[in-house]
Amino acid sequence: MIDPPGNIPLFLAALRSVPEKRGRAIVLREMIIALGVMVLFALGGGPLLAIFGIQITSIGVSGGVILFLIALKMLFPETHGPMIPTQSGEPFLFPLAIPLIAGPSILATLIELGRIETTFVVITALVGAWCISTVILVASSQLQRLLGDSGLAACEKVMGLVLLLFAVQMILDGLQATFPSELFARLNA
């Protein structure tokens, strides 16, 4: 569910403006943050969200909306949108750690599993999956060198497109999960 191979192009897109060495450090840092968030969720995610009255699907929808805005900036760099300042700096917490690694599906699963399994089993499985993902993603930052500067520039628009489509998919999935499926069935009838 962390889906490291699927995340590789998205990571490359987000890290395009950062030198390669720094990129690897950032990936590692973001992975550790994501692990922290996921462990937090496995331990007490349900009550935590309940305090603020946040539905789990809101994470997906809001993550999708912000990812959408970032992708728009990549596709149309000249538009002076009021929301997102031009990302010249390195990404921190968003969008790599949340929602690309610690995304809505893995967080929801952690909360569910927390009810069935013991905390120890859940945390062990999580750390195991996390280690594999980290190795894959850190290794993937090598791809940046392979592509080169002009290659990355050519990829940027395509990456922006992929990021945007991914964001729309997140929003759609979140909306569908929020509203009961009977509602859509009734609308269809």
Place this chain on the structure above:
Amino acid sequence: MLELILKFFAILNPLGCMAQAVSMLRHFSPARQRRIIAREVSIALVILLAINAFGDQALSYLGIKITALQIGGGCILFLIAQSMLFPQESHAGDVADADIEKKEPFVVPLAIPLIAGPGIIANILIESEKHPPRIVTGALFAVWCISAGILLLAPQIGQTLGKKGLAVLDRFVGLLLILISVNMILEGVKAHFLPG
């Protein structure tokens, strides 16, 4: 097939590309300009054909469904179209122009994103879900031939139409694209939430 050709033609918008390409390349000699344009349109064709061939595998790999493609592609096309209807002072072409004044443009920004832009890429992927690959490839190739011809004749056409004529044309195509893009978004929303 014909509707596909017309649709691709409107989205690829070779006449709009032409105006920007001319302004970007005005520092080169006509013969050199023609060589650059010929190279860039060939690169764009290769890219578009590759997307046509492998695009859907890439999308399913990322877990992106066709409805998300319709909605996302519609949003991009809408934004492109509205910038054609309400042109800004600092146009995208001018910004790019400042960077490459002396350097010869290679792949970026002529092949990508001016010719093989996000709008046409998204549309190729959508249409290849609806039609057999032979038809999409054929339509794509036909539109590319026309566009390549127009771009190669860019200096002459620009002179005939004049600045005003090009601006008027841009408005018309922009309006058409707004309609196409809203239709894409609506189709995507409907297909996602009310399948069948």
